[in-house]
Amino acid sequence: MAVVLLGVFLLLGGCWDNRSIEHRAIVLMIGIEPAQDGLISVYFQVPTSQALSSLSVSSSPSSASPATYVVGGVGKTVAQAMTQAQAKSSGDLYLGQVQEIVLSSQLPAAQFEDVLDFLARIGPMDKTSYVAVSPDPIQHITQHQPQEGLLPALYLTSFFSCRHCQEVYLARTVWDAEQHLQTPGMSMWLPVLRDHEANFRIDQAALYRQGQPVMTLTPEQTVYLGYLLNATAKASLPFTLHGAPVSVRALRSRTATHVVPEAGGVRLVADLKVQGILDTLPPGEATIANLRALEIEVSRGIAAQELTLIRSMQRQGVDPVGFLAPYLWQHQSLMPQANELYRNAGVEVRVHTRIIEVGDVL
C-alpha cells in the first residue's frame, strides 16, 4: 500500500522528464548573433499563453497582444547564453520543437562553428529545423510579427516546407548545414532572411567558406544556383527572339554534375535539362521553327549565366553544388589539394531546353 501511495505521489509530482506541456516554454525560433567582446547573444522566441489559448479554440490571435515573446541571453557560448535566458523565463526552455534558427551573417567563423557544434550535440534539438542567415539585427527578426497572423516561426515553416511555392526552394535544415560543413568539396549555403514590412523576404542565398559567408548571391543569381541544385521551381526569365522580347516561365531543370579528369586537373561538367512554359510571344509566331529557336536561345542564355556564376564561385573558392565531392571520395589522396583543384578546374555547362506548354493561343 505504501509503495502504491509513494508511486502515485511520484507520478503526480512529475519525475525526471515528465513535465507537462503547459509548463514548458516551447521555443519556436532561435536567433543567434555576435555580441560585444567576443560574446554571443541568443534569443528564444516563445508563443505567449494568450496566443496558445486562442489556438486551441480556433480563433485568430487578437492583434492587440503579440503572439510571441522573446527571451535572450548573452554568454561565451550558446549554452551559457541559454542558461542566462532560462533565468528570465518561468517555463523550462524546451528545444524539442524549434522550427527555425536564424544566424547573423556577422557571426565570425569560430563562433559559427561553435553554434553548429552546439546544435549538433544537443539531443532533443530537431535536426530538421530550418536554418537561415540574416544581415539584419537578429533580435529584431525574432520579434517580427508577420501580417498573415501566424506565429512567426510557423509562417517560416509553412514557407520553407512548401517546395513549389517558392521560386527557388531555399529551405536548409540543420542537418543539411552540418552535412555540407563536413563534406570535403562542398560549401555550405544558407537562405538569406530579411525583415520585410509585411512578412519576411527570402530570395537570396549566402555562400559560406569555412563558416564565413563570402558571397551573397543576388535573387537572379540565386535562381541560377537553384538550377544547379535542382531547386528552382518557378523561375520566369526574359529572352529575345528575333529581336522581340519573349518570356518563359516555370523553368525548372534536372541537373547532373560530374567531374572529368584532365591533364593537370579536372573539368567540372554540369548537364542541365530545362523545361519551361511559354509565357509571352508575339501573336502568330508560335511555329515549330520559332519554338526550336527559342529553345536554343533559352539554353544559350542559361548556359552563359551558369558559366558566369560558376566562375565567380570558383574565384571565391566556394562550391555549394559539390562538384568535387564524389570525385574526392573516390580519390582520397587528392583531399589536401581539393581547393586548388576546384579553383583551377575547367567548366563545361550543357543545357538542353524544351518548351513543354504554350498556353491556350497560337
Place this chain on the structure above:
Amino acid sequence: MSGRISIGQFATMLTAAYVASGIFAFPRELVAHAGPEAVYAFLLECLAAFFGLWLWFRVNRIHPDAPLSFAPDLLSVWLAFPALIFTLVLHVALAVVVVSDFAFVLHSFFLIETPLIVLQACVVLVAGYVAWFNLPALARTIQFLYILAIIVTVMIGLLLLPHITSVYAVVPTPEISLTPLLYGAYKGSYLFWGYELTVTLYPFLRPQDRAKAEKHAYIAMAITFLFFALGYVLTLGVSGPELLVREIWPGVSTMRLVDIGTFLINKLGLLLVTFWGLFVLTFVMSRLWCLAYDVSPLFRNFSAGWYRGMLLFFGAIVLWGAHSFPTPVQLIAFAQGFLVPTVLIFNFAMPPVFLLAGALQHRRAALRTSP
C-alpha cells in the same frame, strides 16, 4: 528448464541475438576505416559471419543434445572451465555494451533528465522478466517482437529514400586496396556479435528439426544481411561519409530526419528508435537466458529456482557493468579495444579447439569399439 523450440523460433532467436549489437553504430567503423571500400568490407564481414556460424554448428553437432558452454567430458575440466568462464564473460560484456549503448541513446535524444541507471534498469528488468518464465515463452516473445521490429524498421526506413543525397558514397569503388578493407571489416565486426548463442540454444531443437533449423538460421542471417545492406545505403546515402563518421549513432541520427508532418506523430523516425528498444530487449533477454542456463552444468540439481536466481545474479552484473560507463566515449573504446578482438578470438579460435577435441574423442571411441 526444459521445453523445445521450433525451427522458426531458433532462427529468430539466433538472429535477435546479434542484431542489436550493430544496429546503432553501423556503419560508422566501416566507413571510417575502409572509406570507399566500405561496401567490400561489409560483404567480407557477412561472409565471416556465415563462416563463424557454420563453425559453431559443426561444434554443436559433436554433442547435439548437450550445451557445450561447459563440456568437461569433451575438453577435460582444465580446458572446459576456462572456456565456460570465457563464454560467461563474453556474454556479460555483450549484454553490458548493448544495454549501456541503448541507455545512452535514450538519454541523449529522449529522456535527458532521467538518470542513466533508470534507463538501464528498465531494459534489464523487462528483459529479465520475460526470460523469467521458460525458454518456449521466451522464444515466442522474441519471435513476435523481433519480426515486428524488423517490419516497422524497414517500413519507416524506406521513408528515408527521398533524403538520400550522397549517392556517390554508396556506389562501390572500382579500385580496391586491401589494408583499409580488412581493417574496416575487423573494426566493424560488431555487426554480427552474438550468434555464438547457438552453443547453448542448439540442444533445445527437436532432433529431427536440426538440419532444417541450421538452414533457416543461414536464411535468417541472409535476411539480416539484406536488412543491414538497406541500413548501409540509407545511413550513408543520407548522412554522407564525412558526417556519418562523426556521429555516435548514425542510424539514429539518420532516422530522425523522417518527418511526416501530416501524421499524429510526425517524428516517426525518432519513434522508431524507441522501437529499436525491441532489438535491445530481445538481445538482452536471450543473453540473460543463455547466461543463467550456461552455468547449469555446475549445479547438481538445476531447478527453475536456481535458474531464476542465476537470472537475477547476471542481471545485476549486467546492470552494474552497464552503469560503469559514464559516457559513450568510454563505451566505444571498450567495445573497439577489448570486445572486437575478444569476440573474434571466441568465434574463430574456440570452435577449432572443440572440433579437434571432438575428433579425438571420436577416434578414441572408434579404437575402443574396434577389436
Place this chain on the structure above:
Amino acid sequence: MPRSRAANVPSAANSRTTHPSPRDVEGNASRLDERLNAYLADLVAQGDLGRVSGSVETAEGRIRSLLGSAPDLVLRRIRLGFAPGRPTLLVYIDGMTDPDMLGATIARLLDGGQESSLPGDFASALQAQLPLGEVEREDRWRQLFTQLLSGTTLLFVEGVPAAWMLDISKLPARGVGRPLSEPSIKGPQEAFNEVLVTNLAQIRHRIHDPRLEFETFRIGSYTRTTVALAHVQGLTNPDLVLAVQHRLEAIDRDYVQYASEISPYLHQHPRTMFPLIRSTERVDWIVRDLMNGKVAVLVDGDPFAFTLPVGMLDFFQTTQDYIFSAWEASLVRLVRLVGVFVGLYLMPLYIALFSVNPDLVPTKFVLTVAGARQHIPFPPVMEVAVMWIIIELLREAANRLPQPLATTLGTVGAVVVGTAIVKAGIVDPIMIVLVTLSAIGLYTIPAYEMGAAFRWMFWIMVIGASVVGVYGIILVSVGLVGYMSALETFGVPYLAPFAPLLPQELGDSVLRMPLPWLRRRPVTNHPLDRQKSRPPETPDPVNLRDLQGQGPS
C-alpha cells in the same frame, strides 16, 4: 430449506458437525432414532448400509428420516394393477416432475393383468409395464438420493432390492432465448438456458453424428451439479479429452453453480489476469469450437458454457465473423484490433507525448494542446485518473440499473459530466475525446472478460508512460507480450498464431479469408483430422442462358 441441514447427507462420513440448541435436542434424538431404525433394516436385509433392502417400509422410513420435513417431497403408496399384493412406493419432488407424465405413469401402473400371466421375472415384467422414457434400476441409496433431488421419480416395490428411476422430470426452466450477451445481426439467434438437457439437445440438433459424445460428471459434494464434457470422437485429440476428464474428476468443491467456478481448475494459471476460458451462451459458438477439435464443458444451471483450449484470438472472434463475407469479417476484426489499441494506448500515449516526449508530435498539435491545457491545474496523469474513474463509475452504475435507466444514466453522465468538467477547468476538452474513444475502444472486444484484463493493463501502461514516456509504453508492451507468451492452456500457446508464429493459421486471425480457403483445423488444437474441407472441384461454368431452348435468347 431443511436440506441445508448437515444431517441430510446420507453418508456419515460426509456429515458436518452442527451445534443444535438444547430445545432441538429432543427432536433431533427422535429423528436419529428413526433413521437408525431405517439403516438397521437395510443393514439386516442387504448386509450393506448403502443399498436398498427391498422393503418398502424401510425405504419410506429412510427417505422420511432424511428428507421428512421437506414440504415438496411426495411419498405415495400405490397398488400395482398387476400385482396388488406388493406394496409399492412412488417418491418424487413436487415441482420437479411433469404432472402429466406422472399421471400417465400412475395410470399405467394401476391397471394391468395378473402378475402370474406376465412373462419372465417380476422385475422385467414391471419394466415392460413402465412408460417409455428413461428408466433405470439402481440399488445404491447415494445415487437414488442424488437422482431424486435432481427431479427423478423413484419407484420402490416390495420384494425388489432396488428402485426404478423414472425420468419424468420437468425442471423449472425458461424457454430458449436470444443470446443477449453476444447479439448477432444475422445467423442463429439461439442461446443456451439453465437446463443442461436442453443445452445438450441444442448441440445435438446441430451435429447429427454419433461421434459427438457427451460425458457427465457430478461435481460439488452438496450441489452434485451435472457437468457435461462434449467432444467429437475422431476429431478431438483424445489426450485433450483425457486431460480434461482427469481435471474435472479432480475438482473437489462443496458446490458448483457456474461454469466459471470450474474453469480455473482446468488450466494451470489460476492467478492470471487474462481470461483463459471464453464462456459463451451461443450454441453456434460451441459447435464451431467442437468442430475445430476442442472440447466443450457445460454446467447444469448455467447457460454459459465454455470450450477448451482457447487462445487470445478466440476472445476477438464472434460467430458473426463466419456469417458475413470475408471482406466484412476482416474489416470488423481490424476494427476490433484498432479498438483494443485505442483503448489500451490512446491515453498513455497522450501522457507520453504531452508530458515526456513532446518532440514527437507536430508543432501545431503541440501548440494546440498546450493552449488547451493553459489553465488546467492538474498534470495529464491526474486528468486521466479522474476521467477514467468517472467512466468506470458510469459503467458499473449502468450495469446495475435496469436497462431504460442505464441508457439515461449513460447519456446524462457522459454529456453532463463531460461538459461540466471541462467548463470547470479540471480537464481539458481533448481529454474528453480521448476518454470516450478509449472507453468505446475496449467495448469492441466481443468477449467481455477480456476487457477487464486490458483495463488493468491500462494502468500499468499509464505508469510506464508517465515515467519514461513512449519508451515506457514499449517496455510495458514487451512485458505484456512476454507474460502472455508464457500463458498456455493444455499446451496451446495463448498468443498463437502470432507467438509462436504459425503462418498457416493466419488466414483466420486478424483477417478472415474466404471460407473455402480455410481448409484446415487449427494445428494448435492438435486435432486428429486436420482437414476441414476439401478444395472445391472447379465446376464447369454453368450458364443458364445456354441451357437448351430455355428462356429468352
